[in-house]
Amino acid sequence: MSIVVKSVCKALERIAPLRLAEPWDKVGMIIESPVPRTDAKRVVLTIDLTTAVLEETLKVPTALVVSYHPPLFQPITSLTLANPLQASLLKLSAAGTSVFCPHTSLDATWGGINDWLAEGITGPQKATAKVNILGEVKGEEGGAGRIVTFDDPVNIEELVQRVKKHLSLSQVDVGRPLTDKPITSVAICAGAGGTMFSGVDADVYFTGEMQHHEVLGAVARGRYVILCGHTNTERGYLPVLAKKLSDALSYLAQEESPDGLSLEERAEIKKYQLDIHISQTDRHPLDHM
The missing domain is CATH 3.40.1390.30 (NIF3 (NGG1p interacting factor 3)-like)
Known part of the structure; x- marks a missing residue:
């Protein structure tokens, strides 16, 4: 070598x-x-x-x-x-x-891709937003996904604008429940996050892609879904x-x-x-x- x-x-x-x-x-x-x-x-x-x-x-x-x-x-x-x-x-x-x-x-490590995605959605709330590991905690070095919680709720339009700006995208796919609601928590997984989000209690699922029935199930349970394209999140x-x-x-x-x-x-x-x-x-x- x-x-x-x-x-x-x-x-x-x-x-x-x-x-x-x-x-x-x-x-x-x-x-x-x-x-x-x-x-x-x-x-x-x-x-x-x-x-x-x-x-x-x-x-x-x-x-x-x-x-x-x-x-x-x-x-x-x-x-x-x-x-x-x-x-x-x-x-x-x-x-x-x-x-x-x-x-x-690189997804799991602190300062890796999922933390970078989390930074992009906190916006002006960065000082008060909390970022925690979603999924398996792997010692002190990180864990699979991230979940961001806001002290002050944000609406879906504002959150989508933050995502598009951070990822330099002109459009993303958004799944919306029947009734809009304020957002205080966002589950994050780079790439394909459907499996990781299973059973996760968060207002928004933010990832690159999910299977069709995973999206249907999330929206039926009152969650927003933001999909950006698999590699666009990376x-x-x-x-x-x-x-x-x-x-x-x-x-x-x-x-x-x-x-x-x-x-x-x-x-x-x-x-x-x-x-x-x-x-x-x-x-x-x-x-x-």
């Missing part, structure tokens, strides 16, 4: 420990190139490893792609070029590029991750770092001047027409 890949993986573990990931998830090193390029100083951050992201990545020597969603999720019996996702992994490996996935560990976090990664790498290069890097490796990190690049071709896969 190259020093670039090793140090970035250690930095990502500081940001979002893999032990926080859900048991069903596929996180960590997805594929490690056996021929890492010594001249590669770029790390690419993306939500999905699409063909467009692959082509973008191959244009510049790249040590590591950090793909939020795991490119390999279901068990496989072969890796072939006939499968586009598998082909991307094979081509990256041949080019000396490895692939790492943080996924639900992509805006990439600049935050880029800053956290840069800070973590700077920390690893310091002598007081307890993360087990040798003096030679720390010197290499300082020398490399890594280019942390947010993919410009990664995008939500669906268009409104």
Whole structure:
């Protein structure tokens, strides 16, 4: 493993420990190139490893792609070029590029994606809004989802405007119960939150997507539902991750770092001047027409 890949993986573990990931998830090193390029100083951050992201990545020597969603999720019996996702992994490996996935560990950690979503809906009430873990509490390091409670109620129109502004969206899908009511609590889950919201007592369910009957059931029980598109609840976090990664790498290069890097490796990190690049071709896969 190259020093670039090793140090970035250690930095990502500081940001979002893999032990926080859900048991069903596929996180960590997805594929490690056996021929890492010594001249590669770029790390690419993306939500999905699409063909467009692959082509973008191959244009510049790249040590590591950090793909939020795991490119390999279901068990496989072969890796072939006939499968586009598998082909991307094979081509990256041949080019000396490895692939790492943080996924639900990045959702759960304090300061991760779900906390970023919570920040976006508090607005001017940030000082008084309370953010707590929704779902399993995983020690002191975080937990699966978030629930925000307001001392002063907010109406659905105001909340939707906060969501659209935070996610840079012109429209979202909203499920409304028959009778409008003031909102004092919002349950949050990045991506697909239907399962996590089951049995949760909150005025609003805010996520990327839910199944049709999950939405019907929530609205029938008097809940609002705000759906933004799966990856739209995740992509805006990439600049935050880029800053956290840069800070973590700077920390690893310091002598007081307890993360087990040798003096030679720390010197290499300082020398490399890594280019942390947010993919410009990664995008939500669906268009409104």
